[in-house]
Amino acid sequence: MPKQTYTISELAHEFGITTRTIRFYEEKGLVHPLREGQKRLYTPADRVRIKLILRGKRIGMTLQDSVELIDMYEPQRNNTRQLHSLISSVKERRTTLLQQRKDIDDMLAGLDEVQELCEQALGKRRNKVAGTKRK
Amino acid sequence: MPKQTYTISELAHEFGITTRTIRFYEEKGLVHPLREGQKRLYTPADRVRIKLILRGKRIGMTLQDSVELIDMYEPQRNNTRQLHSLISSVKERRTTLLQQRKDIDDMLAGLDEVQELCEQALGKRRNKVAGTKRK
DNA sequence: CTTTACGTTTACGTTAACGTAAATTTTGGC
DNA sequence: GCCAAAATTTACGTTAACGTAAACGTAAAG
Numbered sequence: 001m002p003k004q005t006y007t008i009s010e011l012a013h014e015f016g017i018t019t020r021t022i023r024f025y026e027e028k029g030l031v032h033p034l035r036e037g038q039k040r041l042y043t044p045a046d047r048v049r050i051k052l053i054l055r056g057k058r059i060g061m062t063l064q065d066s067v068e069l070i071d072m073y074e075p076q077r078n079n080t081r082q083l084h085s086l087i088s089s090v091k092e093r094r095t096t097l098l099q100q101r102k103d104i105d106d107m108l109a110g111l112d113e114v115q116e117l118c119e120q121a122l123g124k125r126r127n128k129v130a131g132t133k134r135k
Numbered sequence: 136m137p138k139q140t141y142t143i144s145e146l147a148h149e150f151g152i153t154t155r156t157i158r159f160y161e162e163k164g165l166v167h168p169l170r171e172g173q174k175r176l177y178t179p180a181d182r183v184r185i186k187l188i189l190r191g192k193r194i195g196m197t198l199q200d201s202v203e204l205i206d207m208y209e210p211q212r213n214n215t216r217q218l219h220s221l222i223s224s225v226k227e228r229r230t231t232l233l234q235q236r237k238d239i240d241d242m243l244a245g246l247d248e249v250q251e252l253c254e255q256a257l258g259k260r261r262n263k264v265a266g267t268k269r270k
Numbered sequence: 271c272t273t274t275a276c277g278t279t280t281a282c283g284t285t286a287a288c289g290t291a292a293a294t295t296t297t298g299g300c
Numbered sequence: 301g302c303c304a305a306a307a308t309t310t311a312c313g314t315t316a317a318c319g320t321a322a323a324c325g326t327a328a329a330g
Contacts, residue, residue, distance in 0.1 A: 009306070019307080024288060038296070038308060055238050060195020062286075069242070072249050080260060083253050090250045097239050097246075103190050104236050107204070108229060114207050115225045118218050125215060144276070154277080159318060173278060173325075197316070277325080284319070295308065300301105 005034070005041040015054060025053065028063055059100060069093065140169070140176040150189060160188065163198055194235060204228065 012019045025031050026040075031049055033040035049070060056066035068089070077086055147154045160166050161175075166184055168175035184205060191201035203224070212221055 007306090018289080020290085021288065023308090028287090040307085055241070057287095058195070059235050059238050059242075060193070064286095069245075073245065075249075075252065080257065083257050087250055087253050090246045090253070094243060094246050097243055100194050101236060101239050101243075103194050104232050104239070106190070108232055108236075110208065111225050111229050111232075114210075115222055117210065118222050118225070122215065122218055142276090153319080155320085156318065158278090163317090175277085192317095199316095272330095274327105274329085276327090279324085280322085282319105282321085284317100286316090287314100289312105289314070291312085292310085293308100294310105295306105297304100297306080299303090299305100 005043060006047060008033075008040050008042070011042055011047060011050060015050060017054070022050065025050065025063070030063060030067060140178060141182060143168075143175050143177070146177055146182060146185060150185060152189070157185065160185065160198070163202075165198060165202060 006014075008019045008022055012022055022031070026033065030053060031042065031046040033042045033046055035041065052070050053063060053066045056063075056069065061069070072086060072090065072093075075086070077083055141149075143154045143157055147157055157166070161168065165188060166177065166181040168177045168181055170176065187205050188198060188201045191198075191204065196204070207221060207225065207228075210221070212218055
C-alpha cells in the first residue's frame with residue numbers, strides 16, 4: 001500500500017524542490033492538502049499532481065498549462081458538448097507536443113553531428129601523433 | 136540564391152514575433168545585424184540564429200541555453216581540452232533532451248487514453264439514441 | 271511638402287515562478 | 301516541561317523575457 005499522507009518537507013525532499021514552492025502551488029490552487037491542526041497533509045493525489053506539474057515544467061509548460069492538462073484526466077464532463085470540447089483540447093495539446101518532439105529530434109540530430117565532428121578532430125590528432133611516432 | 140539581407144520587420148513578420156523582441160535579442164548579444172545608416176540589416180546567419188532561438192523557446196529553453204547550444208555549432212575550439220569539454224556539453228544536453236522526449240511521450244500516451252475514453256462515452260451515447268430509435 | 275509608414279533610442283512597466291527573510295507557532299524527543 | 305527542529309504566515313525582492321509608450325529621424329508616395 002502506498003503511504004496515505006505526506007508532510008510538506010517529505011514531498012519537497014522527494015522532488016528536489018522547496019517547501020515554498022509547494023505552498024506557492026497551493027496558492028495557485030494546484031494542490032489542496034488536508035490540515036492536521038495547522039500542518040498540511042498531502043494525499044497521494046496531491047503528490048501525483050506535483051509530479052505532473054514538474055513534468056510539465058521540464059518541457060516549458062506554464063503552471064496553468066499543467067493544470068489544464070491535469071484536469072483533462074479528471075473528467076467532470078458528462079454532456080456531449082463538453083466531451084467534444086475536451087477532445088478538441090486534447091488534439092490541440094497533441095499538436096504542440098508533436099512539434100516539441102520534432103524540435104527535440106532535430107536538436108538531437110544536431111548534437112550527433114557536433115559530436116561526430118569533435119571525435120573526428122580528436123581522432124585525426126591521435127593519428128598524427130601515432131604517425132610521427134612510427135616515423 | 137537566398138536573399139542576402141533582411142529588414143527587422145521582414146524577420147518579425149516571418150517568425151511571428153515583434154521587432155522589440157528582435158532588438159531585445161540583439162541587446163542580449165544573440166544577433167549582430169549590420170547597419171545601413173541607422174537601419175539594421177540582418178544576414179541569413181542572423182535569421183538562422185533567431186530560428187534556433189525560437190525552436191529552443193518552444194521546448195522551454197532559456198535564451199542563454201539556446202546561445203550555448205548554437206555556439207556548439209560554431210566550433211572555434213581547436214585544442215584537445217576544448218574538444219573534450221565540448222563533447223561533454225553535448226552529452227549533458229542530450230541527456231536533458233532525452234528526458235524531455237520521454238516526458239512528451241508520456242503525455243502523448245495520456246492524451247490518447249483521454250481521447251479514447253471520450254470517444255467511448257460519445258459512442259455509447261449514440262448507441263443509446265440509436266437503440267431507442269430502433270425500438 | 272506633407273502624410274504615411276517604418277525605423278530608432280530610451281526608459282519604465284509587467285508577468286510568472288518562485289527566493290528570502292522575519293516573526294511566530296507547533297511539536298516530537300529527552 | 302523545555303528546547304531544537306520543523307511548520308506557518310506575511311510580505312517584500314528577484315529574474316527572464318519581453319510589452320508599451322514617448323519622442324524623434326527618414327524616406328518614398330502622392
